[in-house]
Amino acid sequence: MAARPRIKDVAEYAGVSPKTVSNVINDFEHVSDRTRAAVREAIDALGYRVNLAGRQLRQGRTGVITLAVPELDVAYFSELAKYVMAEADRRGRTVLLHQTGAVRERELAALHGFDAQFCDGVILSPLSLVPRELATRDRRLPVVLLGERPAGGATDHVGIDNVRAAREATEHLLSRGRRRIAVIGGAVRGRQGTDRLRTDGHRQAVQAAGLPFDAELVVPVDAYHWRDGARAAAGLIRRNDPPDALLCLNDHLALGALRALHENGRSVPRDLDVMGFDDIEASSFSVPSLTTVAPDKEEIARTAVSLLLERIDDPESGPLRDHVAGHRIMVRESSGG
Amino acid sequence: MAARPRIKDVAEYAGVSPKTVSNVINDFEHVSDRTRAAVREAIDALGYRVNLAGRQLRQGRTGVITLAVPELDVAYFSELAKYVMAEADRRGRTVLLHQTGAVRERELAALHGFDAQFCDGVILSPLSLVPRELATRDRRLPVVLLGERPAGGATDHVGIDNVRAAREATEHLLSRGRRRIAVIGGAVRGRQGTDRLRTDGHRQAVQAAGLPFDAELVVPVDAYHWRDGARAAAGLIRRNDPPDALLCLNDHLALGALRALHENGRSVPRDLDVMGFDDIEASSFSVPSLTTVAPDKEEIARTAVSLLLERIDDPESGPLRDHVAGHRIMVRESSGG
DNA sequence: CCATGCGTTTACATCGATGTAAACGGGTTG
DNA sequence: CAACCCGTTTACATCGATGTAAACGCATGG
Numbered sequence: 001m002a003a004r005p006r007i008k009d010v011a012e013y014a015g016v017s018p019k020t021v022s023n024v025i026n027d028f029e030h031v032s033d034r035t036r037a038a039v040r041e042a043i044d045a046l047g048y049r050v051n052l053a054g055r056q057l058r059q060g061r062t063g064v065i066t067l068a069v070p071e072l073d074v075a076y077f078s079e080l081a082k083y084v085m086a087e088a089d090r091r092g093r094t095v096l097l098h099q100t101g102a103v104r105e106r107e108l109a110a111l112h113g114f115d116a117q118f119c120d121g122v123i124l125s126p127l128s129l130v131p132r133e134l135a136t137r138d139r140r141l142p143v144v145l146l147g148e149r150p151a152g153g154a155t156d157h158v159g160i161d162n163v164r165a166a167r168e169a170t171e172h173l174l175s176r177g178r179r180r181i182a183v184i185g186g187a188v189r190g191r192q193g194t195d196r197l198r199t200d201g202h203r204q205a206v207q208a209a210g211l212p213f214d215a216e217l218v219v220p221v222d223a224y225h226w227r228d229g230a231r232a233a234a235g236l237i238r239r240n241d242p243p244d245a246l247l248c249l250n251d252h253l254a255l256g257a258l259r260a261l262h263e264n265g266r267s268v269p270r271d272l273d274v275m276g277f278d279d280i281e282a283s284s285f286s287v288p289s290l291t292t293v294a295p296d297k298e299e300i301a302r303t304a305v306s307l308l309l310e311r312i313d314d315p316e317s318g319p320l321r322d323h324v325a326g327h328r329i330m331v332r333e334s335s336g337g
Numbered sequence: 338m339a340a341r342p343r344i345k346d347v348a349e350y351a352g353v354s355p356k357t358v359s360n361v362i363n364d365f366e367h368v369s370d371r372t373r374a375a376v377r378e379a380i381d382a383l384g385y386r387v388n389l390a391g392r393q394l395r396q397g398r399t400g401v402i403t404l405a406v407p408e409l410d411v412a413y414f415s416e417l418a419k420y421v422m423a424e425a426d427r428r429g430r431t432v433l434l435h436q437t438g439a440v441r442e443r444e445l446a447a448l449h450g451f452d453a454q455f456c457d458g459v460i461l462s463p464l465s466l467v468p469r470e471l472a473t474r475d476r477r478l479p480v481v482l483l484g485e486r487p488a489g490g491a492t493d494h495v496g497i498d499n500v501r502a503a504r505e506a507t508e509h510l511l512s513r514g515r516r517r518i519a520v521i522g523g524a525v526r527g528r529q530g531t532d533r534l535r536t537d538g539h540r541q542a543v544q545a546a547g548l549p550f551d552a553e554l555v556v557p558v559d560a561y562h563w564r565d566g567a568r569a570a571a572g573l574i575r576r577n578d579p580p581d582a583l584l585c586l587n588d589h590l591a592l593g594a595l596r597a598l599h600e601n602g603r604s605v606p607r608d609l610d611v612m613g614f615d616d617i618e619a620s621s622f623s624v625p626s627l628t629t630v631a632p633d634k635e636e637i638a639r640t641a642v643s644l645l646l647e648r649i650d651d652p653e654s655g656p657l658r659d660h661v662a663g664h665r666i667m668v669r670e671s672s673g674g
Numbered sequence: 675c676c677a678t679g680c681g682t683t684t685a686c687a688t689c690g691a692t693g694t695a696a697a698c699g700g701g702t703t704g
Numbered sequence: 705c706a707a708c709c710c711g712t713t714t715a716c717a718t719c720g721a722t723g724t725a726a727a728c729g730c731a732t733g734g
Contacts, residue, residue, distance in 0.1 A: 006690060017714050022692055030712055053393035054690030057719045062390070072415040072434075073618065079410050085436055097409075097434035099422055226622040259622040281410065285563040285596040287624045343720060354684050359722055367682055391720030394689045 005046040014042035025050060064094045064119040065308055068110035070102040070127045074224060074252060075280035076297075077125065080146075083301030084123065091309060093120075102127040102223075111143060121308045127193075142311035144304045148194045149322060156311065158304045158323045160295045162194055165327045166201030167208075169247055169275055169293050172329055174209050176336060178245035178273055181206070184232045184257060185249035186218040195220075198249055198277070217243055221253065229256030237264055237272075244272055245335075251276035251283045254290055258334065273335040288333035296326040342383040351379035362387060401456040402645060405435040405447035407464045411561060411589060412617035413634075414462065417483075420638030421460065428646060430457075439464040439560075448480060458645045464530075479648035481641045485531045486659060493648065495641045495660045497632045499531055502664045503538030504545075506584055506612055506630050509666055511546050513673060515582035515610055518543070521569045521594060522586035523555040532557075535586055535614070554580055558590065566593030574601055574609075581609055582672075588613035588620045591627055595671065610672040625670035633663040 007025075011018040016035060023031050024039040031039075042048070056062045067084050069077040081097055088095045096119055100106040110124050121142035144156045173181050186199035203213045219236065221228040229248055233256070236243055248254035254276030261268055268274050268288055276283060279294030303323045331337035344362075348355040353372060360368050361376040368376075379385070393399045404421050406414040418434055425432045433456055437443040444463050458479035481493045510518050523536035540550045556573065558565040566585055570593070573580055585591035591613030598605055605611050605625050613620060616631030640660045668674035 007692090008690080018690090019692070019715085020713060023713085026692085032712065035712080051394075051690050053390045053399070054719090055692080056390035057388075057394055057690075057721095058692045060719080072409065072418055073412065075410065075412070075415075078412075078415045081409050082436065094433075096431075099419065226618060230622065255619070256622050259624060259626075262624045281563060282592070282619055285567065285593050287596060287599045289596075344722090345720080355720090356685085356722070357683060360683085363722085369682065372682080388720050391689090392722080394691095394720075395722045397689080 004051075005048045006051070007048070010039065010042045010046055010048045013046060014038045061120055061312075063092065064096050065305070065312075066096045066098055066110065066119040066122045068098040068100050068107070068122060068124045070100055070125060072097070072099055074250070075282060076250065076278040079280060080125075080297050080301060083298050084305060087302050087305040091305060093305075093309070100127070104128040111141070120312045123304045123308055142308055142315060144308045144311070146300065146304060148192060148197060154320070156307045156321045158300050158307065158325060160300075160325050160327045162197035163201035163204070165277070165293045165295075166198035166247070167205040168201075168329055169277075170202045170205035171209075172291070172331065173245045173247065173273055173275060173335065174205060174211075176245075176269075176273060179211060180214070180217065180241070180243040181245040181247055182217040182219060182236050182243035183247050183249070184219050184229055184236075184253050185221045185224060186247075187220060188215050188218050195249055202247060224250045224252055226252050226256030226259070229253030230260040231256075233257035233260040234264065237261065237266060246272060246274045248274065248276045251278045251280045251290060251292055254292065254334070255282060255286055258286060258288070258290070268334050269336045275335060279330055283330075284332070286334075289337075291332045291335035291337055292330050294328045294330045296328075299325040341388075342385045343388070344385070347376065347379045347383055347385045350383060351375045398457055398649075400429065401431045401433050402642070402649075403433045403435055403447065403456040403459045405437050405444070405459060406462045407437055407439040409434070409436055411587070412619060413587065413615040416617060417462075417634050417638060420635050421642060424639050424642040428642060430642075430646070437464070441465040448478070457649045460641045460645055479645055479652060481645045481648070483637065483641060485529060485534060491657070493644045493658045495637050495644065495662060497637075497662050497664045499534035500538035500541070502614070502630045502632075503535035503584070504542040505538075505666055506614075507539045507542035508546075509628070509668065510582045510584065510610055510612060510672065511542060511548075513582075513606075513610060516548060517551070517554065517578070517580045518582040518584055519554040519556060519573050519580035520584050520586070521556050521566055521573075521590050522558045522561060523584075524557060525552050525555050532586055539584060561587045561589055563589050563593035563596070566590030567597040568593075570594035570597040571601065574598065574603060583609060583611045585611065585613045588615045588617045588627060588629055591629065591671070592619060592623055595623060595625070595627070605671050606673045612672060616667055620667075621669070623671075626674075628669045628672040628674055629667050631665045631667045633665075636662040 007018045007021050010021045014021065016039060020035060021039050024036050052062060065088060067081055069081065072078050085095045098110055100110060107124065107126050107128055110122055123144045123146060125146040144158060147159050149157050149159060170181060183199055183202055185195055187193065187195040188199060190196055199218055206213050219232045221232055229252060233246060246257050248257055254274050257274055258268060261272065266272060274290065276290050276292040279292045283290035283292050303325065307321055344355045344358050347358045353376060357372060358376050361373050389399060402425060404418055406418065409415050422432045435447060437447060444461065444465055447459055447461050460481045460483060462483040481495060484496050486494050486496060507518060520536055520539055522532055524530065524532040525536060527533055536555055543550045556569045558569055566589060570583060583594050585594055591611050594611055595605060598609065603609060611627065613627050613629040616629045620627035620629050640662065644658055
């Protein structure tokens with residue numbers, strides 16, 4: 001089998017110079033129709049496809065953007081990845097998907113282009129990095145952050161209004177008559193991460209209702225997986241003064257909690273209400289189906305890609321942008337819906 | 338901020354030639370310790386990192402392998418991706434994750450390196466391509482196929498023994514006294530896809546037990562998602578002679594079926610048994626928890642990466658390989674476990 | 675003291691595509 | 705008919721890293 005054809009081969013076949021072939025490929029306007037046709041024919045005949053390495057070396061662009069998320073088997077991220085890839089595809093880019101495992105070093109590596117400088121820019125969903133680390137990133141690589149807003153604010157950002165979303169979630173539970181609402185995966189103090197922001201929103205709703213905020217009901221977790229939600233829920237219902245509702249900061253936690261409640265003979269929503277965050281596909285199909293906060297993932301993905309591509313095309317373009325994407329409360333069976 | 342340092346900058350800083358720096362980077366043996374140390378220091382001082390485009394252009398290698406799967410939000414694939422990435426990481430490679438959406442053209446594009454020739458090889462989990470198409474691939478790009486075994490057999494392959502796995506699954510249900518077992522997502526005829534192979538295995542078990550095989554109980558689906566499983570299950574229990582067990586060809590279908598059965602007042606496993614395939618994390622936490630066939634995903638990932646890297650390092654290396662990975666039946670509540 | 679050998683380092687060319695600037699050629703115009 | 709213009713095409717250099725082959729330097733042996 002012959003070697004992969006180069007631009008030079010196409011040029012010889014078409015009887016023109018390599019640069020002319022390049023001009024045709026890149027839709028340069030001053031190419032006569034005859035030449036263009038001849039080159040197109042040569043490209044088809046030889047099955048030529050551009051070599052990205054050569055192009056990048058010359059242009060400094062790859063057409064590849066990286067999406068770095070903590071874990072792909074957290075459904076929220078794989079669903080988000082799907083939207084990001086679809087949008088990138090629409091814009092003629094390729095997505096390099098990367099898992100950081102929420103490890104600091106790997107998130108930092110993502111910020112700096114993976115030593116590889118393989119991509120034109122990065123969409124990063126950070127978990128471990130603190131704002132200062134996020135701020136010291138390599139300015140040469142455009143970055144858009146997802147999730148919590150970086151305090152320093154040196155980077156474009158897309159996310160939902162976590163405080164408001166959590167407040168609305170708790171308001172929903174309060175409106176159902178729930179009074180002792182536990183927050184699984186929450187954080188009362190510490191940096192303004194997603195967990196802290198959502199806990200703050202919850203606290204606002206509780207206090208606005210004239211109820212006392214009980215920090216004992218905020219249960220931190222190791223990770224946002226089923227098992228962590230199950231463990232937390234099991235612990236909570238064994239307390240002397242158990243909660244009458246569980247606000248779980250993602251759907252995996254909530255689904256794990258549902259399982260634990262079932263194992264312990266509690267009925268949802270009769271005995272307790274349960275809510276989640278993210279609205280992953282599984283949440284429509286659980287038994288009972290799960291009330292949850294649904295961020296507009298498609299809006300998040302679309303906006304993140306747009307902001308990133310703008311920065312790539314023009315690194316100096318305007319001020320930092322901070323897009324707040326929409327969200328909805330999806331009321332389902334786990335809170336009587 | 339200064340421009341990214343090149344190998345030449347490092348060379349000047351260290352007072353050696355660019356090629357010597359390259360030798361240090363690539364661990365060439367004939368470099369004196371003094372020179373090596375000086376170069377290392379220069380690299381640190383300047384924060385130098387190799388430019389992959391330059392390297393690929395010269396070496397024809399990127400260190401990047403592609404994993405192309407139908408859909409990332411099918412948990413089996415995102416879990417598999419996690420293992421593949423972990424293994425690739427261990428081997429010092431980067432994974433470019435790609436979604437084909439089960440679209441023929443996109444699977445073909447994957448086979449040919451995405452027009453981009455960005456990667457050294459591809460691990461492809463095909464859904465739509467027929468064996469002939471798989472055989473006509475570009476020989477220059479090493480490929481490992483996952484899932485069903487390609488009939489033509491022109492490519493390395495890793496998968497479980499689908500026929501046996503399905504036979505064992507059905508045997509489990511039969512041993513519980515189930516007699517009318519429906520297959521959701523199955524196929525009685527057509528090419529030897531995963532669906533067909535598993536249906537065949539099921540049929541073998543049924544007939545080995547001296548029972549009639551009822552093709553009416555094999556229900557095809559559009560996709561392997563919750564909603565499809567829910568729809569199929571809802572249809573089945575409305576029949577005059579409903580099944581007493583559902584063998585669903587992936588866990589999403591099974592979880593959707595559980596939901597539909599619940600909505601229709603059926604109790605699992607009292608009224609029916611339900612089984613899935615894949616053993617995704619959600620299946621341990623559903624209510625009831627799901628009996629399922631657990632392929633050894635880690636073995637699949639590890640082997641696929643190994644085979645691919647061998648082919649990349651030596652394209653002529655030996656005959657085609659076909660690795661059959663292990664699987665287990667995980668008995669849980671949905672079949673009385 | 676020079677020749678030889680071996681291990682280390684360097685100069686140069688090269689991978690493929692494309693920016694730059696100059697060359698080319700056909701048509702106008704004075 | 706020459707000077708000129710403008711749109712098209714080309715020659716050449718370049719991006720960064722590395723393979724090749726030759727040069728270099730130090731040590732040993734004749």
